[in-house]
Amino acid sequence: MIGASTHRHGRQTVALSGTLIAALRSCAPQGLRAPANSMQFAGKNHRSLAIGPKMCLNRAMASLPNLxxxxxAFATEAHGSIGQLRKYSGEAYINHPIEVMRIVKTAARYTDVMLAAALLHDTIEDTPVTNDDVEREFGTDVATMVMELTDQCHQGNRAMRKAAEAARLGMISPNAQTVKLADFISNSxxxxxxxxxxxxxxxxxxxxVLxxxxxxxxxLYARAVAQVEAARETIGFRL
Incomplete structure (x- = not known):
């Protein structure tokens, strides 16, 4: 492919066009730490989540060993503080991260960090929570994985954004990919x-992405692919 770069990751070799390379560079996070007390996503600026009375629960739980x-508790407060609901059912949004966590627990292997990241995976993307907040409360390992699971690509039209994000997801850690597969299964x-x-x-x-x-x-990968195949029969679409 003319004007393309090839990136080898795991078992796949991914050819990236020059346009996609530029888009991917535009969405690469500049380090893992977000600017102090603020975050940027989808063109919006959000202040850090205020530590109000309910957030005291999270402070009280800081000494507990159960990550x-x-x-x-943190994700429930973060999504609940903005009144976020599931788009189609109108149920509390936290039900989705809980389902993602439960799906991760069906993987051949998983860690507490993966389960915590599953619960927190939409907090930075959807709520005023920042990466600094997550790192302060849960440590670097969890914060790193949550950032891996957070959409980084906001430049260009939808096709360009999704292509760049797919390429980025192909380069995140295997454990983060497992959580992302669970997210895909839940949403689909x-x-x-x-x-x-x-x-x-x-x-x-x-x-x-797959x-x-x-x-x-x-x-989980096989389950995600099977889900797409089943959907093809249910709603009748061609890839």
Whole structure:
């Protein structure tokens, strides 16, 4: 491919066009730490999550050894503080991260860091929580994985953004890929059930991700691919 660069990751060799390389560079995080007391995503500036009365619960749990329990309390407060609900069902948003965590627990191997990251995976992307907040509360390992799971690509049209994000996801750690597979499985079921029209576009984009995100749990990868195949029969679309 003329004007392309090849990146080898795991079992795949991914050819990146010059345009995609530029888009990918534009979404590469500049280190893991977000600017103090603020964050940028989707063109919006958000202040750090204020530590109000309810957030005292998280402070009280800081001394507990159970990292996952602490992550659940933190994520519940973060999503609840902005009244975030699931798009189609209207249920509390925290039900989605909990489902993602439960799916991760079906992987051949998982760690407490992976379970905590599963619970926190949308906090930076969707709420005023910053990477600094996550690192301060949960440490570098969890914060690093949550950043791996946070959409970094906001330049260009939807096709360019999704292509750049797919390429980025192909380069994140195997453990983060396992969590992302669980996220995909959780979201796909809901979208196919409630919005088959959008599901066609969504699943095509996710197949683009699955083509390069091959280093996560093999069982969850097979489950994600099978889910796409089942959706093809249910809603009738071609890749």
């Amino acid at each position: 996952v329990e602490k992550a659940l 079921a809901s979208i196919v059930e409630h919005d088959p029209g959008f599901a066609m576009k969504y699943l095509r984009e996710k197949m683009q 083509e390069v995100m091959t280093d996560g749990d093999a069982g």
